Amino acid sequence: MSSQTATVGGGVVSAGVSGNCLSRAIKSTADKSLHFFVGLGVLFALWGVGIYIVTLNPTMSQFVDFGPLPALKSLPEMWENGIIPKALSSTGYRLGAGLGLAIVIGIPLGILMGRIRWFQRLTNVPFQFLRMISPLSWEPIAVVVFAGWEQAIIFLIAIASVWPVAFATASGLAKVDPAWFKVARNLGAKPWHMVTRIIMPAITFDILTGIRLALGVAWIVIIPAEFLGVTSGFGYAIEDAREGLEYAHLMGLVLVIGVVGFVLDSICVLLIKRFSWHRG
């Protein structure tokens, strides 16, 4: 986990430094967007070529709908008839609720792990063990334990994302310089100032990095989690399209899933940049 944190920190630094000089900033933005569009273009080209090669075989001709153009064309239609907006709101709700739970539980858990030695020692092995269990393997158990599939899915998201948040919080706390507490106390800080003025700003970066990792995991887990039991969300919509043999829809949904994940991750990166104070 710490190596991932460091990578993010490095990216943030280079962005901040090059931002000092306007012309260099413009050039670097232009470079970046050039790379962005070329990369995207290559991806679509490979996708198109792949499908073209597959459909050269006449028995595979129905696969033509899997291509990039049919997928793109299906998007306005699915937006109009409400498939995408509905999937966005159901999946978004489950993701938000699960991630919210993970943050509310994960941050205090991480603070306990980071501040209380015996708690850290006591929980280290169990938590590492639980972290390694694929969240989806909880699904059958969750369905039995919770009243409905909706709650079960939210539980899966929460349990998938609680570990990155908790571990990132703990590792952030471990890096807090004890001298900061000494200085603050010396200048008259009360206990709550330690939390709000020292601990929180010191580890916001680490918490956000943890949330970014958690979001990545949660977004990957939520789609298959929706394959069963529910009648809304992206997972359900994909299953529905597959059963209806609407392959253009299916690929359009895959595209939207990728874009939403990318946008959510970019928002996290922006927040991390905003709250980062780390240098080199």
Add this chain to the structure above:
Amino acid sequence: MAIRGTEIKIQGLTHRYSSRTGVTFNRVDLVSPPGEALAIIGRSGCGKSTLLHILAGILKPTEGKVLLNGTAITAPSPRWVMMFQAPHLFPWMTVAQNVGVGLSFGRWSKEETEERVTEAIKLVELQDFAAANVQDLSGGQQQRVALARSLVMEPELLLLDEPFSALDAFTRSSLQKDVRNIAKRKGFNIVFVTHDIDEAVIMGDRAVIMAGSPGNIVHELDIDLPDPHDRHDTAVQALRTRLMATFQEAANYKKPESATLAA
């Protein structure tokens, strides 16, 4: 001139970090009248920083007590503020935010905070850096931010642990004068630790020399000179020579009983 300062009374102060380590210093007694600037000099490791931490209420003494105007110091307070040997700035705050952080812990109005912060930043000549991130400052500039952060509190007692050791000779000498002047103007007490005999004479009203193991105060010297203590003044230079001689004598100091034990 209103005297904000306090009488500091150190009584039988003894400290050891843990039962495994030796005694840092043993039964130190010292009185400093209101408004005095007191220099503590001594070899590295003789317990100067430890003594300052106890005066700041950050460390608890093993035995003995420190009284400020008769009240015992048992915890940190904005009324007695210490500037540490290292700057320890908050890296997520700007220079101005770092300087004002102590005021933000108390009940100060926005205007008053701004006014005091601006004044303190001006004093340490960092006006151009008020909005800068402290991580972009040099070591000496960071040390000046730490000084401003302590001065802005206008405490009754200011404790400085080798405050200017990271600065160039120019900045050092101007800040030595400035800090002494502020202390005299506002009337607060200073206790400062230094390795620099010049600094002791220029900033102090009195110097005490710590030595021995466990440490104690082995000599003291009144720096009875009219302000300003200018380093080129012959009287200042004479005192400097005397203090130097006393310090060298103290460096060879051995406690009578430990000398007997060794024999």
